[in-house]
Amino acid sequence: MKKGEKMQVSDDIRHDAQDKLLYSKIDDMIEKAEKGRLAFSSFLTPGEIAQAEKYLTYGKCPVEYLFEGGYDDAERKMLVLLPDYLDKEYLDKSELFKAVFIKISGYAELDHRAYLGSLMNLSIKRETLGDIIVTKEGAIVFCTLPVASMLADNPSPLERVGKDKVSLAYADETMYKDYKRSYERLVAVMASLRLDCAVASLAGLSRASAQERIAHGMVQLNYREELSSSAEIKMGDTLSIRGTGKFIIEEIGGETRSGRLKVNAKRYV
Numbered sequence: 001m002k003k004g005e006k007m008q009v010s011d012d013i014r015h016d017a018q019d020k021l022l023y024s025k026i027d028d029m030i031e032k033a034e035k036g037r038l039a040f041s042s043f044l045t046p047g048e049i050a051q052a053e054k055y056l057t058y059g060k061c062p063v064e065y066l067f068e069g070g071y072d073d074a075e076r077k078m079l080v081l082l083p084d085y086l087d088k089e090y091l092d093k094s095e096l097f098k099a100v101f102i103k104i105s106g107y108a109e110l111d112h113r114a115y116l117g118s119l120m121n122l123s124i125k126r127e128t129l130g131d132i133i134v135t136k137e138g139a140i141v142f143c144t145l146p147v148a149s150m151l152a153d154n155p156s157p158l159e160r161v162g163k164d165k166v167s168l169a170y171a172d173e174t175m176y177k178d179y180k181r182s183y184e185r186l187v188a189v190m191a192s193l194r195l196d197c198a199v200a201s202l203a204g205l206s207r208a209s210a211q212e213r214i215a216h217g218m219v220q221l222n223y224r225e226e227l228s229s230s231a232e233i234k235m236g237d238t239l240s241i242r243g244t245g246k247f248i249i250e251e252i253g254g255e256t257r258s259g260r261l262k263v264n265a266k267r268y269v
Helices: 017-034 046-058 112-120 145-152 195-203 207-215
Strands: 039-044 065-068 077-081 097-104 129-134 138-144 164-170 183-190 219-221 238-241 245-255 261-268
Touching: 017 039, 017 046, 017 077, 039 046, 039 138, 046 065, 046 077, 097 145, 112 129, 112 138, 138 145, 145 164, 183 195, 183 245, 195 207, 195 219, 195 238, 195 261
Parallel strands: none
Antiparallel strands: 039 077, 065 077, 097 138, 097 164, 129 138, 183 261, 219 238, 238 245, 245 261
């Protein structure tokens, strides 16, 4: 691919209008990087990361790129395109985002939803926030630079999360760099690898209830809304069921005596 040319990819990865908008932004970022400037996106969802990776791979991206979310196990990450003079090992992450520590008093037990809700109530856009790591002492939130400055530079507009009073400061990298997500492993037994069977088994629902959830857009397969109950799951798939949780299909095992399938999965805790 010649410098300045738009990437050409086959129509099979140009999925919908949202994808096309993402691809257009990536094209603009490539042009910026080719002109010798560091280019990076807002925080992308896992689904957007998958689409961006596919686009960059099939289109033979002319510049070096990486996805960065602050720690190895991060879900939400920024796409970073590097100019010729800059190697990955010399990238300063503080030019991309910062981590803010929300310290609680311990008055109330708070979860991910409570922290995210309090931040969104400040009219902060979701794409300006990366992962939220919940700890016993509070939460570490990855933010774009303007949002981090707004939150951590006194006085912070975030004074409470739920019923608990909080204080904010910039987080040190030692607080999160080795963080690993927690999972619980389970064995699901299902009639087939159809999506409705998987949702029913993993969420403890009847098949009719699972089909209803799928039809109402409450189920994502590999971070994309899936409305077809007959879609088939496979090893490595990520299944998100609103109100129940997120699962990764680890292995499709053998059959029970009754001919049903055993599927090993892990659920985000």
